[in-house]
Amino acid sequence: MQCTLILTEGDSAKTLAVSGLGVVGRDKYGVFPLRGKLLNVRDGNLKQIQENVEINALLKILGLQYKKKYDTDDDMKTLRYGKVMIMADQDQDGSHIKGLVINFIHHNWPSLIQRSFVEEFITPIVKASKSGQELSFFSIPEYIEWRENTDNWKTYKIKYYKGLGTSTSKEAKEYFSDMARHRIKFRYSGNEDDTAVEMAFSKKKIEERKDWLTKWMEEKRARRTQGLADEYLYNKDTKAVSYTEFVNKELVLFSNTDNERSIPSLVDGFKPGQRKVLFACFKRADKREVKVAQLAGAVAELSAYHHGEQSLMSTIINLAQDYVGSNNINLLLPIGQFGTRLQGGKDSASPRYIFTQVSPVTRSLFPLHDDNVLRFLFEENQRIEPEWYCPIIPMVLVNGALGIGTAWSTNVPNYNPRDLVENIRRLIKGEQPKPMMPWYKHFRGEIRRIDSRRFVCYGEVAKLNEDTIEITELPVKVWTQEYKEKVLEPLMETAAAGKDKDKDKDKDKDKGETSKKQREPLVTDFKEYHTDTTVRFVVKVAKEKMRALEIEGLHKVFKLNTVINTTSMVLFDAAGCLKKYNSPEEICVEFFETRKTKYIDRKNFLMGMLKAQALRLTNQARFIIAKIQGEIHMENRRKANIVEQLIKMKFDPDPVKRWKEEQRKKELKESGEIDLEGEAEAEQEDEEDEKKADKKLATHLSDYDYLVGMALIRVSEEEKDKLLAEKETKLQEVNNLEGKTWGDLWEEDLTRFLEELKKQEDRELADLDLNIKKAGKKAGSDDKPAKGKKKTAAFAAEVLPAKDAERIVPEMDNEMKIKYEKIDKPKTEKVKKEPGEKAEKKKRTKKEGADIKKFMKKEIKKEEPLDSDISISDEDADEVNTDDEFESELDRMDDDAPPKRQTRGIKKVRAFVSKG
DNA sequence: CGGATAGCTAC
DNA sequence: GTCAGTAGCTATCCG
Incomplete structure (x- = not known):
């Protein structure tokens, strides 16, 4: 009863706990590692709870009994441990795990919650150290607060702790020897605590969670705009928190993060993980293909990705998939087996074996110029991906979106990029966008509208003769193998198994027929002629049933219709607010407004840049003249000396460099990130405090590198003329650009994109053709030794729809x-x-x-x-x-x-x- | 009508 | 290294 069970997040944390226990002795402590997220036992099904390994282990270890009330001390004595202490990572997922454990206890034994049965063990998330002195912070806002109140904070060494694994076993011992500080009790403070926990974990409280999160996001936004700091839960004096506090100040952080990582942005259609992948790819600018596993490593490093790489690798694979129903424009190229429509992409090879590369279309969608006008994020002074990229068409509509967060989930179907280009062009001209229908690349079936937010998606079926039909396309996101197992095979088995699944249907039409007929299977036999990109089932049906089937509609009988709906299109808007959209046109319009301002920004940036470049060239030309005429002597002189003379002669410091710096500062100021950038510079400087002055001088001097650093060979009349000519070109460009509106720039980008898209699609079509031909060859050689091209062609034809088949037009149901x-x-x-x-x-x-x-x-x-x-x-x-x-x-x-x-x-x- | 399930990024 | 189980929400399928 005086013992404490420590529940850790994963095995590595267990090791840490065990080594930490070395200092306090293991007699009164047990350690049990939790493997990932605990089952949510609230309104769950009984079977799942009974079969859950983790839950059973917990029951056994703790000696807990369902339905028992732990009201008295005697009751407590039946338990093998008097306390449970959760030791999870100090990140949002760790909070979630704490929440799930609390939920498990609260749901079954509310009395234990009231007795403070549950505790947690917290570890520092940031440490600041300086000559023997060490400060620990248990929350980021607390650290920031300290930083703001400490003038010489820059003289401290700052270390961030990501996950318990960051701590050494020596540190673990420190934590455990100061138990009082790290051990936090969960305190029951009345009915509101029950309500809070239930609100967070009950499947019936989704609406309440929406309110909860909405309120939290609003408050956070309000504090931001007023320049107030974030709230925090733990500081050095915290000894206990109530469940309400835990839910409202800690768990809410997980729920919010969950949304942020699962629900994409309206502007670029990316979730952070995907954006990080693109960022890393752009940064690496690889000309050659890279192994997916390696790329994942690079992404993690370049963009400060702190989660498991497995998850990241599937994100990469997902970005590169190109089978029907996946991406309309895959931003990465799938080189190797990235999955097919046979199994909905689940059949991809291991990330160790497959390669990828940025698709040529990608940069035409995300123009390089825009990098200068995007708002990049920082993490621990590292410049990482932008809050969002700004593609030239709403990519969220191109590839669709699918995500499950907390309180919200999102589902956006795919649309035709050419329709989007057209609509953007209309918007540029000040016209209204046209209504759009979902569209999937290389999909050969039909999509029709049911109502304002619902569409029906039909496969293709055709009649070959009186008792044979062929199915040559399945609805989007119906995978070939699954279709075969879950639709065709059951249709064949109905009679054999004796339990006629289609009884009802048969009754309707075959009333009065003998029971024998009812038992006959609809499908007597079927053959498959698929490739990994095409579908073809040739299905034999019972002859006498054909008519009835046709009347009912072959699409319906063979389940070749699915519904696509736009009823839950939830996205983060440009300002980072979660919002539900009602139509793709609405998304288009909102995207348009954001993108428009970015074109204006881009134009301004480029104008300044070109002018700066022209000025730079002028300076260089002047410098050459001066040098030739002997007005400047550089030989055997100190650099500082030379620069001094240049300044006197009214040469400008590098105009391009100046311009870029100016822009960066302006952008950061606008976005309120100035302290971060300043901090980055400051921290770099404070590393070598005494050299600070030197460094400043050096940067100052380097402002003239573009002159003094010119190669000797360039000091010639010839070179001077060349520079002057270049300058003229730049000025010409300035004039050119000046005459263009944001709309013109956009239009150019769209045209370029369409060209790239055409090229890419031609390549893909060629691949598809080749694929079918290969399939023919293979089939030919498999069956009999291939004899000439004719055979191959015949087999190739087998995978294609039959030419003389009678297409069944789907009937709107x-x-x-x-x-x-x-x-x-x-x-x-x-x-x-x-x-x-x-x-x-x-x-x-x-x-x-x-x-x-x-x-x-x-x-x-x-x-x-x-x-x-x-x-x-x-x-x-x-x-x-x-x-x-x-x-x-x-x-x-x-x-x-x-x-x-x-x-x-x-x-x-x-x-x-x-x-x- | 209720229970099971797919889909996806994370543990 | 691979496989398997968990969360979270919406829509659909199935009994």
């Missing part, structure tokens, strides 16, 4: 439409709460929302004053609006299917909304 109308209706009437975008950012919704609404209004030619409702910034209003919009959109888009007018109910809701 009326059932489906009705189904979704039904789903949508109660939703609007109930006025479902979605605080996601609500509180998030009122001012923005108003500003941008108005824009979008305006465009929607024009586009759908509706005069009804929907907009006023929306400006109260409640998405309920949006939802209603969308319904209206969808109907009018159907009017426009789906000519053959007359839309059902259902304005009833909408008015009612609107009235409700305006009231509320």
Whole structure:
């Protein structure tokens, strides 16, 4: 009962704990390593809990019994340990693990929570040391606070601790010998603690979590704008924290990080991991391919990636995949086996065996010039990736997005990059964007609109003869192997197994037929002729059932229709606010505004740069003349001396260097990061304090390197003329650029991109052709010895759709439409709460929302004053609006299917909304 | 209608 | 090194 069980995050932490226990003795301590995230036992299913290895181990080690109340000391004596102490990394995932352990105890034995059964062991996250003196900080804000109150902080050596592994065993011993300081109790302070823990972990409290996180993000933003420091939970005097404090100040950090790493940015469509990969690739500027495993290492180093590399490697693989349903434009090239549509990319080879390289298209999407106008982040004084890149089209729509965070998840389908170029061009011209449909590269099926935010995606099926059909395309994200196992094989087995899965269907049509017929399988046999890029099933069906199947619709029978929806497109906007978007056009418009300002920035930057370059050339030419005419003597003189003379002669310090520095400073100031950059410089300087002055002089002198450092051979009339000519060219460029608008620059980029895209797609098409031919050859040689080209061609034809097949045109499923109308209706009437975008950012919704609404209004030619409702910034209003919009959109888009007018109910809701 | 599951970045 | 299990949310499938 006086014993404490230490739960550690992973095995390496266990080692640390064990070595730390050396100083306090192992008698009263046990150590048990947790392997990753603990099961969330709240409203989980029984079977999973019973079978969970970790949970069972914990029960056994602690001697806990379900349903037992640990109210008295006698009850406590039945336990093998009187306390549980969690020792997790001092990072957000560590907080999550602490939370999950607390959740486990709280859910089953609330009485133990009230008895302070759970504790934690915290370790420093930053240490500052100076001649024997050592300061430990248990949170970053505490460290920053100290830094701001300590003038000579620069004289300290600063070390960051990432994970428990950073600590040495000597340090572990230090921590454990000062138990009082590192041991923190979780204190129960009443009912609110129960509510807090439940809110954080119950699957039913998603909406509450949205509110919780939204509020937290708002508060953080408010503190930022007021220049206040972040809150922190632990300082040197902290002895206990309440569960509410833990949830609201520590766990919330994990939840927020979880969103940040799982939900991409609207501007570039990247999650931080992906952005770091691109950053590292740009920085390395490799001309040759690199091994994925090696690239991951480089990314981790160059961009301060602190998580497991396995995760990073799958991110890289994901960026390079190019099978149907993955990327519309893969930014990295897949060199080796990166996975195919056979298994949805799960069939990729090990990262040790496969190579990658930046695709030529990538730089045309992310122009190099923009690097000068992006806001780069810093971590521990290392310049890492920007907050976001700024591609020339909204990449989040090109490759789509998929992510699961806390309280929110996101799902954005893919769109056609050419449609996006077209829409951007319209926006540049001040026109409205056209509605877009999801689109997948090399997808041969069909995508149709159901309603404003739902689409149906059909595969391809054709009739070969009375009892044979061929399936040559599956809906997007239905993988060949899975389709075979989960659809075709069951259709064949139904009769054999005796339990007819299609009984219901058969009943409908074959009423009165003999039971024998019902038992017959729909599919009697099927053959496969796939390649890793194409699909072809040739399916034999029972002849007498063919007609019935055709009436029902082959797409439906063979499950060749899936739904793509745009109902949960959640993204971080340019300002870093989480926001839910209702349409790709809305995303386009918001992207457009951000990108536009970046083009203006870029133009300004380039203008200054060119002018600086021209000035530099002028100076150089003048310098050469002066040198030739003997006005400057450099031989046998000190550099400082020469520079002094140059200054006297009114030569400018390197104009290009000056300009760049100016820009950097301006940018940092605008983004409020000035202290970071200043800190970077300062820290470099303070390393060698006494040399500081020297260094300054050196930088000063180096400002003239562009003159004094010129090669002797360049000191000639010839060279001078060349420089002057170059200067003229630069000035010409300045004139040129001056005449261009941001729109012109953008237009140029778009044109270049389209050219690159064409080239890339031609290459891909050639590869696809080759692939099919190879498949033919292989099939030919496998079966019989190949005899001439004819055979090969015949086999190649086998993998392609048959030429004389009768294509079945998918029929818009009326059932489906009705189904979704039904789903949508109660939703609007109930006025479902979605605080996601609500509180998030009122001012923005108003500003941008108005824009979008305006465009929607024009586009759908509706005069009804929907907009006023929306400006109260409640998405309920949006939802209603969308319904209206969808109907009018159907009017426009789906000519053959007359839309059902259902304005009833909408008015009612609107009235409700305006009231509320 | 409820339970199971895919999808993805992290442990 | 590989495989397997966990979180977190939404939508769909299945019984």
